[in-house]
Amino acid sequence: MSTEDKIRKQLAENPVIIYMKGTPDAPSCGFSAKAVSVLKATGIEFAYVNVLASPFIMEKLPEVSDFPTFPQVFIKGEIIGGSDIVEEMYNKGELMPMLQAATS
C-alpha cells in the first residue's frame, strides 16, 4: 500500500487521530507533548501515529495535509492544526463539542 493510501486509510478509520513525535505516554517533542496533553484532558478516545517510527508517513503527511510541522491533529479526516490551535480551541470550549460530535 502506498504511504498516501495508508494515511488516507488511517484518517478514514479514526475519527480523532494525532500524528506526533513520540507516543502519548512518552512524547519526544514539547509541541507534541502539549497537543497530546490537551487531547488526553478531553477524555475522548483518540488514535495516534508516532511519526518518528514511521519515516515514510513523516515525509508524506505534510504534502497530504498541506501543513508542514508536527504534531498534526485530525478530526473526521480534516486537519484541525498543531499544538497551538488545539490548545486555543480547547481553551475557547470549541474542541470538546467537535470531538464529541466526531466520536458519537
Place this chain on the structure above:
Amino acid sequence: MNESEIIERISKLYPDAVVDVAGADCSFEVYVISDSFSGVNTLQRQKSILALFKNEITSGKLHALSVKAKTPQEQSAGSGLVQIQM
C-alpha cells in the same frame, strides 16, 4: 536561520504586519500582527506563514516554528491588560 531572514520573508507576504521573532538556530517563535488576518481562520493564517519556510522545515534546518498570527484588534483584546491613563 537568523531573525532578520525570517522577518524579511514574512514582511514580503504581509507588508503591513508587525513581525516579532524570538529564538535561535533551528527553533523560533514568530508573532505576526496584521489586518490581513481578519476573516481568516487560525489554521489558514499559520499555513500561509509556515509555507514560506517549507523547505527549511522539510530539511530540518528549522525544527520548530511556532506562529502567533493576530489582527490588531485581537491583539489588544487578548492581552486582558488595560493601559492606565495617567
